[in-house]
Amino acid sequence: MKRLPEPELMDQPDQARAYADADFSEPNALFVDLFAAAFPDFAQGLVADLGCGPADIPVRLVDRYPRARVIAVDGAAEMLKLAAEAAARADRRRQIETLHWRIGAEPVPQRLRGAAAGIVSNSLLHHMSDAGALWRAVRDCAAPGAAVLVMDLLRPDSPEYAQSLVDLHAAGAPEILRRDFHNSLLAAYRPDEVATQLRQMELAGLKVEQVSDRHWACWGRI
Numbered sequence: 001m002k003r004l005p006e007p008e009l010m011d012q013p014d015q016a017r018a019y020a021d022a023d024f025s026e027p028n029a030l031f032v033d034l035f036a037a038a039f040p041d042f043a044q045g046l047v048a049d050l051g052c053g054p055a056d057i058p059v060r061l062v063d064r065y066p067r068a069r070v071i072a073v074d075g076a077a078e079m080l081k082l083a084a085e086a087a088a089r090a091d092r093r094r095q096i097e098t099l100h101w102r103i104g105a106e107p108v109p110q111r112l113r114g115a116a117a118g119i120v121s122n123s124l125l126h127h128m129s130d131a132g133a134l135w136r137a138v139r140d141c142a143a144p145g146a147a148v149l150v151m152d153l154l155r156p157d158s159p160e161y162a163q164s165l166v167d168l169h170a171a172g173a174p175e176i177l178r179r180d181f182h183n184s185l186l187a188a189y190r191p192d193e194v195a196t197q198l199r200q201m202e203l204a205g206l207k208v209e210q211v212s213d214r215h216w217a218c219w220g221r222i
């Protein structure tokens with residue numbers, strides 16, 4: 001099935017709120033478990049979360065790694081507001097800083113350049129109008145030997161299968177969320193496409209694999 005891109009930023013208040021209110025505990029717990037399994041030595045340092053959305057993953061990361069700090073980056077002011085609220089609710093404001101950065105359109109913020117011991121990103125790649133911009137951001141933020149984990153949705157073979165994934169995983173969810181999920185599945189990349197991007201960006205040392213019925217993940221050290 002041909003990829004159908006969707007808009008980059010999630011900056012509509014109702015869209016951001018519906019996303020923040022949704023239950024992503026299963027994929028987000030999977031994300032943190034994958035990071036822990038891929039980097040058993042990781043314990044502390046600065047982590048950049050690219051396209052952090054409402055910051056559920058940053059909160060889970062600092063729960064798992066109490067000596068880590070996260071800079072939670074998003075290009076949508078509306079999402080960053082919700083991210084700051086989530087960090088405050090979890091009493092993690094000292095460990096989670098929010099940062100406005102539209103990746104690909106704005107230069108790398110000085111304090112992230114070559115600074116991150118960990119770089120994570122979930123469900124951002126399929127939003128990017130230029131996929132290469134995400135991989136450049138990963139490279140630009142990485143301190144030597146940085147631990148990288150990028151996960152995203154996987155484009156199904158057909159619109160019908162995409163719909164069945166929506167019905168399975170978002171049954172009873174608000175319509176706005178079901179629509180966004182469906183559009184995201186159609187906009188997602190497949191693992192072989194990601195592998196090609198990694199080769200083009202000279203990041204072929206990162207490994208990419210399917211990790212659920214609707215996700216791939218890519219990880220390694222750079």
Ligand SMILES: C[S@@+](CC[C@H](N)C(=O)[O-])C[C@H]1O[C@@H](n2cnc3c(N)ncnc32)[C@H](O)[C@@H]1O
Nearest residue numbers: 008009010051052053074075076102103122123
């Ligand atoms: C589907 S959400 C994922 C949020 C979060 N990572 C999660 O797993 O719940 C994608 C997020 O990426 C942000 N985003 C999209 N394009 C971006 C860009 N070019 N630079 C920074 N953030 C971007 C959107 O605003 C949105 O908050």
